[in-house]
Amino acid sequence: MAFLTLKNVSKVFGNTTAVEDFNLEVEKGEFVSFLGPSGCGKTTTLRMIAGFELPTSGIITLDGEDITYKSPNQRNVGMVFQSYALFPNLTIGQNIGFGLQVRKMPKEEMEKRIDEMLSIVHLEAHKNKYPHQLSGGQQQRIALARALAINPRVLLLDEPLSALDAKIRVELRLEIRRIQQEMGITTIYVTHDQEEALLISDRIVVMSQGLIEQVGTPDKIYNYPSNEFVAQFVGQLNLLPITDVDLENGKCLLAGQEVRFEHTPGRIISESPRLAIRPEELQIGTGEGRNALKGRVESALFLGAVVRLRVDIGGVFLSADFFNERSRTLPHSGDEVVISFPEYSCWVM
């Protein structure tokens, strides 16, 4: 039996269904991210696990125990908030020790645990400071240490890096993953940042409008999106209108040029079919066994490590990403180019 299960969980606020028929099983020690746009129900689901919201229907079990209606202070679940939520009147040490004091842990043992947590987040020197004396990144580390100090059964993180600047965010997400793996703690992480979710998760739950769109490992979610929403939300995607689709032989026409694709049986094709291909799968020039499309470069955007070309294929526009190499000369606006890609890299939706 899974460590954390959500079975047919729904949450309705007035006339709005925030979460609908949510089913998920999380194994012990697993790192699962809820990924989706604002208002998709990911935070509401997390808050139901924490006990801050009660499900309208459904059951939540943790380690075999039904916690659906248990009060938040009896769940032994650690929570990290976007706004850090450190107690401003308490020092860093007292903040970390808060949950231990509530549990009436002996003072000596408590001090030992506080020091241990401070060393895990590398902030030993700040024990006697107050939260406002630390930077945002440091405060969030303390919030993480405080949540972990009580040895929770599950660690819940609600967009913990959203309020931080890009550099700190990159550092801290790796640190969160390191600590999670070191402690082997079951973790649910809410984010709208697909890169963050792909980087640190064992599995990702992609959500939209209160529903689960797909659950899977990061590479499965990225390479085999189950529907258009997932394909477009996770990573960049070209969705190009096609005609004369021949599923049997894996052929179609894109702006009058033939394209071959690998058809996965069972994949749902819409009434107005489109060819899906990631920008990084495209290459300039022809290659053996590859689809080749003739077009004209409309614009070239320099993004640092990547150069993004927008190519006009007979009135259909596609984006193609290329690594920026100093020795390489990329085409400019107006240049005629041939864009190629293997048939296994594209699919029809």
Place this chain on the structure above:
Amino acid sequence: MKRGSFWSWLWVIIGTLYFLLPLISTFDFSLRAKKGELSFLAYTRVFTDPNFWATMRFSLLIALFTIFLSIVLIAPTAYWIRLRLPKLRGIVEFISMLPYVIPAIVWVFGAIRTFSGTPFFLTNTLFGTYVLLTTGYVVLSLPFVYRSIDVGLAAIDVKSLTEAAQSLGAGWGTILFKVIFPNLKVAILSSSFLTLAIVIGEYTIASFLVGIKAYGPYMSMIGQNKTYESSSLAIISFLLTWAFMGVIQLLTRGKTSGSSMAGAR
């Protein structure tokens, strides 16, 4: 001196004179109790009057009970409204403003009429009257106490702090006394001193319920009978109020930023 600066200073000087001249005149007058010379005779008479100390002690005691009752009633209410009933804030704010628009005389007549018969015989006993006086002052100080605490709550992320404490295993008592109230210390102290200042000088409710037992009616009585002593009492009252305000300033200086640190920076 620049033209704009000249006018600014002129208005500051006119404003200062407008406020200080009556005060200086009153102080000067209070020193003229002894014919032909300046002395603190009026002050000596006031401080040696046992009624001064008795009324002051009584009003201070009532003020302390008022502060206690106000904080106990209003702080958890304001907290709960911010946490769970934010839609009610408008209504509660309106209610808290009512003492501004309903004159104290209306309240005291209504209270005497309501609480002198069945089922509440509060005015029939001295203790009951004191209870009525204290509750009257709680009503009177409601706008100041509620506003002050609500502003204090606005400065902290009440919801996140409460949920953080809950997730760490804390019950409501721990959340209130270890997380919320300590972060409202400045707001609570400010409202307490404001209440103290209001209660000490209040006349209408006190004169109808307890008469010259309270400091306000005592001041009024002195004002009617003893010319120089009334001026000295006015100065003493001013100094007392200023002292309370000074304490508030001292307590709030540089503390607001520290207590509002719950959100992202």
